[in-house]
Amino acid sequence: MTGHPSPGPEVSFPQGQPGIDPRLPGGDRRSRILAGGAGRNTWIAVVSTVVFFSVAAVLIVNSAGWPTVRFFFFDGAEFAYAFPRIVARFRWNVFIFCTAEALVLVLAMFIAVLRSLPGPVFAPLRLLAAGYTDLFRGVPTILVILLLGYGMPALELHGLPQSDVFWAIVALTLVYSAYVAEVYRAGIESIHPSQVAAARSLGLTRAQSLRHVVLPQAVRRVIPPLLNDFIGLQKDSALVAVLGFTEALLRAEIISANDFNFTPYVALAVIYVAITIPQARFVDWLVARERRRREATTQL
Amino acid sequence: MRRWLLAFATMGLVAAACASEAETPGSSPTSPAPMEQTASECVEANADALFAADTLTIGTGNPAYQPWYGGKSVPDSEWKSSSFTGDPHTGEGYESAFAYALAEELGFSEDQVDWVSVTFNKSFAPGDKDFDFAMQQISITEKRERAVDFSEGYYDVNQALIANEGSPAIGVTTLEGLKDLRLGAPVGSTSLQAIEELVQPSDGGHGYPDLDKALKDLKNGQLDGVVVDFPTAFYGYADVVVGQFPPIGGEQEQFGLTFETGSPLVGCANLGIEQLRDDGALDELKDEWLEVDTSVPVFS
Amino acid sequence: MTEAIRIEGLRKSFGPLEVLRGIDLAVDDHEVVCLIGASGSGKSTLLRCIDLLEPVDAGRIWIEGVEITAAGVDENAVRRRIGIVFQAFNLFPHMTVMRNVTLAQEKALGRPAADARANAHELLTRFGLADKADDYPDRLSGGQQQRVAIARALAMEPDVLLLDEVTSALDPVLVAEVLDTIRGLATTGMTMVIATHEMGFARDVAHRVAFLEEGRILEQGDPGTMFTDPHEDATRRFLDRIIAAGRM
Numbered sequence: 001m002t003g004h005p006s007p008g009p010e011v012s013f014p015q016g017q018p019g020i021d022p023r024l025p026g027g028d029r030r031s032r033i034l035a036g037g038a039g040r041n042t043w044i045a046v047v048s049t050v051v052f053f054s055v056a057a058v059l060i061v062n063s064a065g066w067p068t069v070r071f072f073f074f075d076g077a078e079f080a081y082a083f084p085r086i087v088a089r090f091r092w093n094v095f096i097f098c099t100a101e102a103l104v105l106v107l108a109m110f111i112a113v114l115r116s117l118p119g120p121v122f123a124p125l126r127l128l129a130a131g132y133t134d135l136f137r138g139v140p141t142i143l144v145i146l147l148l149g150y151g152m153p154a155l156e157l158h159g160l161p162q163s164d165v166f167w168a169i170v171a172l173t174l175v176y177s178a179y180v181a182e183v184y185r186a187g188i189e190s191i192h193p194s195q196v197a198a199a200r201s202l203g204l205t206r207a208q209s210l211r212h213v214v215l216p217q218a219v220r221r222v223i224p225p226l227l228n229d230f231i232g233l234q235k236d237s238a239l240v241a242v243l244g245f246t247e248a249l250l251r252a253e254i255i256s257a258n259d260f261n262f263t264p265y266v267a268l269a270v271i272y273v274a275i276t277i278p279q280a281r282f283v284d285w286l287v288a289r290e291r292r293r294r295e296a297t298t299q300l
Numbered sequence: 301m302r303r304w305l306l307a308f309a310t311m312g313l314v315a316a317a318c319a320s321e322a323e324t325p326g327s328s329p330t331s332p333a334p335m336e337q338t339a340s341e342c343v344e345a346n347a348d349a350l351f352a353a354d355t356l357t358i359g360t361g362n363p364a365y366q367p368w369y370g371g372k373s374v375p376d377s378e379w380k381s382s383s384f385t386g387d388p389h390t391g392e393g394y395e396s397a398f399a400y401a402l403a404e405e406l407g408f409s410e411d412q413v414d415w416v417s418v419t420f421n422k423s424f425a426p427g428d429k430d431f432d433f434a435m436q437q438i439s440i441t442e443k444r445e446r447a448v449d450f451s452e453g454y455y456d457v458n459q460a461l462i463a464n465e466g467s468p469a470i471g472v473t474t475l476e477g478l479k480d481l482r483l484g485a486p487v488g489s490t491s492l493q494a495i496e497e498l499v500q501p502s503d504g505g506h507g508y509p510d511l512d513k514a515l516k517d518l519k520n521g522q523l524d525g526v527v528v529d530f531p532t533a534f535y536g537y538a539d540v541v542v543g544q545f546p547p548i549g550g551e552q553e554q555f556g557l558t559f560e561t562g563s564p565l566v567g568c569a570n571l572g573i574e575q576l577r578d579d580g581a582l583d584e585l586k587d588e589w590l591e592v593d594t595s596v597p598v599f600s
Numbered sequence: 601m602t603e604a605i606r607i608e609g610l611r612k613s614f615g616p617l618e619v620l621r622g623i624d625l626a627v628d629d630h631e632v633v634c635l636i637g638a639s640g641s642g643k644s645t646l647l648r649c650i651d652l653l654e655p656v657d658a659g660r661i662w663i664e665g666v667e668i669t670a671a672g673v674d675e676n677a678v679r680r681r682i683g684i685v686f687q688a689f690n691l692f693p694h695m696t697v698m699r700n701v702t703l704a705q706e707k708a709l710g711r712p713a714a715d716a717r718a719n720a721h722e723l724l725t726r727f728g729l730a731d732k733a734d735d736y737p738d739r740l741s742g743g744q745q746q747r748v749a750i751a752r753a754l755a756m757e758p759d760v761l762l763l764d765e766v767t768s769a770l771d772p773v774l775v776a777e778v779l780d781t782i783r784g785l786a787t788t789g790m791t792m793v794i795a796t797h798e799m800g801f802a803r804d805v806a807h808r809v810a811f812l813e814e815g816r817i818l819e820q821g822d823p824g825t826m827f828t829d830p831h832e833d834a835t836r837r838f839l840d841r842i843i844a845a846g847r848m
Contacts, residue, residue: 068426072447089504150513153520162522197653198690202704202756203680212703216694244484244506244517254496254507257488260424260447293693293738 075263082255082264083271090271092247093237096165100172100237101230107173108180113210115185129181136178142239145171149243168240176233183225187218220290227283231276339575340407342568349564351432356408358399359418359431360388365511366535367589368437369393378417384537388415394531394589395435398454401581405572420488423558424448432565433557437529439490440556449561451569453554454582459494459545460533460596461525464518469525469542475499475599481524482506484514490553491527494545498599511537531590544598602665604629604760604791605650610659612642612649619645621815623659627760627793632786634802634823635795637812638838643795644687646812647762650793651684664759680708683753684762687769689745691737691752697724698733701752709756716755723751727781743774747781754785761785763794799842803827811835 060066114122115129136144149167152160161167191214199209219226238249246254248271252264337345351357360369362378363385371390372381379387388396391410403413416431423434424447439457440450461483463469469481478499484506485491495505506523508514515537517523525542533541547553559566576582603626610623620642627633635643648654650661652668652675660669668678692700701720705711711719724730727747737745746766753761763782767775779801786792786805796802802809803823810820811830819832830836 065426072426150516150520153522162520164522194686194688194690195692197648198686198692199704200676201651201653201679201682201684202752203676203708204704205676205708208707212707213692217692220694241507242509242513244508244513244522246504246507250487250507253487254492257420258441258443258493260444262425293736295738 072262073266075261078255078259078261078263079267081259082252083267085255086248086251086264086268087271089246089251090248092165092240092245093234093249096169096172096240096247097230097234097237100169100176101233103169103173104176104180104229104233105226107177108184109215111177111181112184112188115181116188133178133181136175137182139175141172141175141236142242144175145239146242147171149240164240164243164245168237168243168245172233172236172239176229176236179229179232180226183222183229184218186225187222188214190221191217220286223283223286223290227279231279234275235272337571339405339568339572342571343406343408343565346564346568349432351430352414354408355412355414356403356406357414357416357431358388359416359423359429359434359436360395361420361436361510362417363510363512364388364393364396365532367393367531367591368395370396370589379415384535392589394455394585395437397585397589398576398582399435401576401585402454402569402572405575406568429560432563433559433569435555435557437489437555438558439553447561449559449563449566450556451559451566452573453556454573454576455555455586457490457553457555458530458547459491459527459553460530461527461542461545461599462518462533462538462540463525463542464539467524467540470540472542473597473599478525478599482522483525483527484508484517484523485527486511486514489529490548491529494527494548497548498545530592534591534593541593541596544596546598546600602629603627603662604631604664605793606662607650608660610646610649610661611657612645612654613657619815620649623815623817625810625817625820627791629791630789631807632790632792632794632805634806634809635793635812636797636799636802636809636838641812642815643812644764647684647764647793647795650760651682651762652678653684676708680704680756681759682762683756683758683760684764685746685749685753685766687765689737689742689749689769691745691749693737696734696736697729697740697748700737700748701755704752705755719755720751723754724748726784727751741774742770743777746770746774746778750778750781750785759791761790761792763792763796765795765797767796767798797842799827799839811838813838 111129111132114125115133117125145168148171149164152167153162195213195217196209199213200206204212238247240247241250241253244250248268252268255264256262343350347353363382364379364387366384366386369379369386369388369390369392370381371386371392373379373387374389377387377389379385379389381387386393386396388399391397391400400410400413403410418431418434418436420436422429423436423438424444426447433451437457438444440453444450461469461478469478469483472478472481475498478501480502482503483495483499483501485495485508487507487509492505492507495501499505506514506517508517511526511528511532514523514526518526518538526538527545528537530544557569559569573582605625605627607623607625610620611618612620623642623646625633635646637643645654649656650663656669660667662668663678663681667673668675691697692703695703698717698720701723702713702716705716705719706713721730721733724733727750729744729747729751732740732744732748737748740748750761750763750766766782767778770778775798779798782792782794782801783805794802794806806823808820809823809826810817811826811832811834812818813834819826819830819835826835827839830839
């Protein structure tokens with residue numbers, strides 16, 4: 001690097017101290033002070049955390065109701081029995097929410113684009129899209145599943161599938177497309193008009209600008225809320241239980257009812273949290289990467 | 301950094317939790333009733349254990365299914381009668397009649413019996429109960445004994461399979477033959493356990509929140525058969541009673557009343573039940589309310 | 601010599617605010633015209649109107665003799681023939697530099713991918729940016745990004761290039777490289793209309809300078825006379841302020 005002051009007398013540089021340049025004047029002394037400070041802060045944080053949570057744990061554990069709660073919710077033997085059985089049925093939940101999500105991402109995009117078509121000619125389509133969104137964000141998901149899951153087979157129409165899983169996927173797709181369409185719309189509207197101006201100025205049509213410039217950026221931008229909705233969908237996959245299909249939640253219910261114990265539900269909660277955390281970290285990484293790219297091109 | 305703190309915190313909590321002793325609530329002994337005491341004397345001696353003074357409060361499910369509960373619903377009752385459901389207040393139906401007979405043994409008049417509607421989970425969940433005991437065709441099992449106190453059995457129960465005309469289940473006489481069929485039962489019932497342990501169907505079986513929904517799917521053609529306890533099978537919910545199941549685990553299954561653990565009223569109830577059995581009252585109730593055709597074949 | 605651009609009586613308002621109040625301007629082929637004036641005088645709006653990025657309220661515009669403000673004109677076709685570069689570069693951040701330059705060639709001009717890439721490569725090499733072709737814009741400095749933006753516009757082989765204060769958002773150190781690039785374009789005979797605050801640059805490169813004030817072209821002429829001896833008082837005041845600010 002050019003422009004730095006000439007280094008002082010030879011000093012040893014403590015390793016592992018990022019950001020502290022011993023070539024700057026007083027660099028070594030500064031790094032020693034900062035090292036002392038940073039190390040001490042870490043220890044205080046660790047000790048205080050351990051103390052706090054240990055005290056909290058001791059208080060809970062010594063409360064009057066704890067043995068009962070522990071038996072009903074945190075029973076080791078019950079957990080060991082329930083966990084593998086619930087995990088085995090969880091693959092149905094995975095199938096349901098993966099299929100539904102794939103459909104949702106497409107359908108929601110379609111609705112979002114419909115909703116943002118400009119000009120009076122497209123007013124009916126915009127209204128349709130808005131109405132769809134209002135309807136499926138308004139009705140509780142469990143009702144949609146019940147109505148479709150019991151109602152459609154009752155119609156006894158030829159060729160209409162009867163399976164619970166099929167109707168659960170349909171219901172979840174309809175409901176979540178409404179939410180995700182709004183997320184996409186927010187993303188599309190957040191793209192600065194200068195991007196559209198640049199695309200149009202190159203002679204790209206409105207459709208081409210949407211497809212190549214706006215949508216790719218919009219989608220990347222709304223990945224955190226998209227993930228939020230996906231996680232909601234993952235949890236709502238359990239709703240197919242009300243139709244009688246034995247996926248993870250119903251399995252947990254069955255074991256719970258048979259054994260008069262609630263630990264199976266805790267086991268299911270653990271499974272859900274275990275799959276959610278990696279997704280959240282992955283999205284954090286994606287978001288950081290997009291932010292870096294976006295901020296470099298000085299969009300307003 | 302934050303991740304390490306979280307790890308320490310979790311470790312602290314887990315360590316403290318594991319350190320506490322686990323007591324199973326169902327293991328505390330109940331006060332034994334002294335010999336020669338009658339059921340009603342027992343109740344008098346333990347009157348403060350009653351939920352409501354001078355009242356026998358019984359919890360059961362809503363809707364209350366025939367033939368366990370029958371009659372036309374009394375005014376202002378939470379229970380609505382139909383061709384398949386009844387009202388516990390009427391004293392009609394096996395369990396309702398049994399309840400009033402037991403109440404008499406315990407020294408309560410008809411007006412002193414109170415009914416509360418209670419979900420299945422509530423009949424065993426920890427915490428204060430708003431009833432003295434729950435009665436909903438709940439089978440006694442060892443695992444369940446850890447969570448509640450059961451009375452003696454008041455009915456020996458077997459499971460049977462019902463189906464509608466045209467179902468592939470009709471004519472099947474072996475458990476093997478049922479393996480590829482779609483069978484359902486309410487969650488928490490031993491009926492579902494019969495499906496899972498005796499038949500082990502290839503699709504895992506279907507559990508429902510209540511009998512109603514299982515029957516609906518049977519009607520729709522979504523299920524080939526529903527498993528219910530023997531008396532329910534003859535009530536006419538479906539066209540055909542296909543067959544009986546052998547006892548699960550080789551032991552005769554029995555229905556019992558569930559009490560909060562440690563309730564002194566269990567002993568009193570047992571005295572009452574024994575008395576009714578010795579008097580032949582239980583058999584009379586069975587003859588009056590439960591029509592069964594014992595010639596129905598047992599699955600092999 | 602044919603007229604590359606002709607503008608007559610151009611008016612443009614944004615709501616109650618009238619930004620362009622009757623612009624008349626003619627630009628010949630291979631001519632470089634610099635627009636100068638205070639912020640808000642209408643320079644950006646004028647350029648955006650020429651490129652049909654804003655609908656005009658009144659007036660007419662011709663490009664190479666064809667009226668582009670007539671009814672029924674294919675706006676997309678018009679925009680393919682006019683290149684514009686913005687102050688904020690506006691590169692597409694989710695695409696590499698190469699893709700930024702080839703996208704419109706392929707989609708708007710229908711060029712085969714290989715030709716588009718070859719053309720892009722040639723332009724980027726000319727601007728000294730060939731080694732950045734596979735980078736994303738976030739890895740480039742402001743000056744480099746702006747030059748990519750110019751390359752992207754040139755890849756469409758426009759008749760006319762519009763430059764809207766393309767150095768105003770740049771670190772002063774990086775301004776020179778962009779100005780040099782534009783100088784190079786001028787020597788190759790590119791017809792350009794340049795809105796700029798860089799007076800020294802305007803004096804060097806422009807064939808003609810037009811001074812805008814409050815939506816009108818107050819004065820225009822060759823840079824030599826405009827900068828040393830303007831007719832209008834307003835022009836004189838403006839130039840004095842620029843000199844006082846040390847920018848000329």
